[in-house]
Amino acid sequence: GKQVAASARNIARAIHKSEFWSLATSLLSDLETDLPADKLYKKYLERYLHSYSLWAPFMRVHAPFNTTMVSESFHSKLKMSVLEDNTLSRVDRLAHLLLALPAEVSEELRIADRKKYVGGIFRLQAQMAAHKKGVAYGEKEPVIDRPDKSTWIVESSKKDGTKYKVTDYGQDYCTCDRKNLHCMRCGVCPRRYRCNCQEGNRSGTNCKHCHWAILSSNHDPDPADLQDARIEVGEAVDLEHNYDAMPPLQPIEDDIPAQFQADDIDEEEREMREREKEEEDRRNDEKMKYRGLMLEALNRVTAGVRRCMREDDDATRLKEAYEGILMVMEGLGIDKDQGAVRGERPKKRQGEKGANLLDRETRGEIKRKRRAAMGRPAAFPVRNPEENIVCVQCKRAEPIPLPGKEEDDINWVACNNEDCGLYYHEICCQIDTVCMCGNGVMIYKEIDD
Secondary structure: OHHHHHHHHHHHHOOOHHHHHHHHHHHHHHHHHOHHHHHHHHHHHHHHHHHHHHOOHHHOOOOOOOOOHHHHHHHHHHHHHHOOOOOOOOHHHHHHHHHHHHHHHHHHHHHHHHOOOOOOOOHHHHHHHHHHHHHHHHOOOOOEEEEEOOEEEEEOOOOOOOEEEEEEOOHHHOOOOOOOOOOOOOOOOOOOEEEOOOHHHOOOOOOHHHHHHHHHOOOOOOHHHHHHHHHHHHHHHHOOOOOOOOOOOOOOOOOOOOOOOOOHHHHHHHHHHHHHHHHHHHHHHHHHHHHHHHHHHHHHHHHHHHHHHHOOOOOHHHHHHHHHHHHHHHHHOEEOOOOEEOOOOOOOOOOOOOOOHHHOOOHHHHHHHHHHHOOOOOOOOOOOOOOOOOOOOOOOOOOOOOOOOHHHOOOEEEEOOOOOOOEEEHHHOOOOOEOOOOOOEEEEEOOOO
């Protein structure tokens, strides 16, 4: 037992792969030959060697600590006691992530350093944006006081009396080695110059007050700052797929223009995207205009077909034109059932100002469509001679007979307004009452069988 424990301790300390497998194989052979340790052999083989990537020391060289019996006991107690032996909870996976995190973060920082990102992406672009804000801030002519050589008192752009303090802590605080942190225009360093405003607390960038303080004091930036910054921008492209490549010691004049600006490429891309967007908007406007014309023609043809059908005329020509317009509308994405282009504002409601008079439907047609969409019977009789007329109130062609009023069953009343023409059974309404249309009263009407 003591020999097995000593071998396990040596395996837990092995940080080299060859040493680890040598000790692990030796322990496995010792347990295999020892018959009383048969169960321990199977447990060691199944639970430990098959999952060596989760606990082997050589797999986590950069980890600050390793898996020990103390941590295993903690995991076991947490899983069995606190989590009540929940089989879906894998605390050891969480421990593995915590152990592997330092190595992954170290690798990411190494790649970012070789790509000149230095722990943060696009900090140089953020510096350039802050420099532009500083120039715009200086156009407002803020009041700047300089009590000493390393301090600037800058007035707020709101001019409400608020003042901010920009401090130069000296060259000793500039430990960034100009890794994509210095501004390419004024050379301000985010670790050397600090401001007590809210934006001055952002890591890796300076606020507009720092940029304008340097510009207003006629600060002459170190030419090496601008030169190295330009080199790093060019190297970032070359190091995209090979971050271990050594950067050139001297800038290549053919690749780096003399008047190079960091935001020139962004400005060209921005202008190109604006031109593409304007062209796309123009095409969409033309397409929507054409859709509107087609929709107007469809509404006119639809109104004409409805009139011809009500008047029982030959509407073959209008029907053919209607079908032809529908074929064109399918290619334009116009929904003929809704009467509007999908994804656009719907047509104005009936009666609104600006609605097309030819598109307007009668009140009865509108209500019939609404009730049909809700699965209800028609509220108004269809004015078609081939169909039976029904009562508006009871929705029946024949009235429900009432005891003692059989003589009233054959009597109908109708609205005296010719534009309305609604019919009611006499037992369903009263004479001389106002019709539902609001423009007529009820009078007797005989219906021929």
